[in-house]
Amino acid sequence: MAAFARRKAQRLARPDPSRKRALDARAAELARLLNARERFCTTSSCDGRVTVTDTDPEVAGIQKKNCTWLLMTALKKATGDVVFKFEPFVLHVLCRELQDAQLLHSVAIDSGFRNSGITVSRGGKITMAVRSTHCLEVPLSHKGRLMVSEEYIEFLVHVANQKMEENIRRIDRFHKGLELALEAAVPADTLFPEGPEKSHSVYVHRRKRRTAQEQADPSRELEPQDDTESSLGLLAEIMI
Structure with missing residues (x-):
């Protein structure tokens, strides 16, 4: 447990390597929520973005390191292979134990991030990645020649x-x-500090007791929960 705490402290002390040098707004809220818990440590994130990049087809290697980001008005000045991309939200989280990662994975899948997954390194490092599949990647030009219409x-x-x-x-x-x-997941070690159950489960989920009416009528259906999906009417536009 102490090893994870040291790794988390070292990770969070690193400077932000992104071009923006800051977290995106929604990712920042999630990072604060997770990093406030001792069992989690966020490592990288992106709210989602639309990019137009110019890549030299003659240069090999990692594409992100060999590309120029363009505004749409600069498209005609491109000399390489221009690609239009939409990249959805991504979040990577170090987790202290496997059950912690499973909790995040379940929430991610239920929220529509169907490409999410858990990886465990040889050294035992557990990483949960929140990912989606609704990407978009379209080539616009080849060697400076525009291949599509405006x-x-x-x-x-x-x-x-x-x-x-x-x-x-x-x-x-x-x-x-x-x-x-x-909120619903309580660390088992806070409930059973000395009992043998501590080694069997990381989380014990709170359950509401049934009322006398529910016990008398087991077939009684529970009321549906409120829909948690928010409606948004505005999003950032891309200027051409």
């Missing part, structure tokens, strides 16, 4: 904006679901 580019922007709307809805669902899950 009308098609406008259509791509429209599609990307729709994807961003859905992306934001999923982030909000994940945030609300995570708050509920963390």
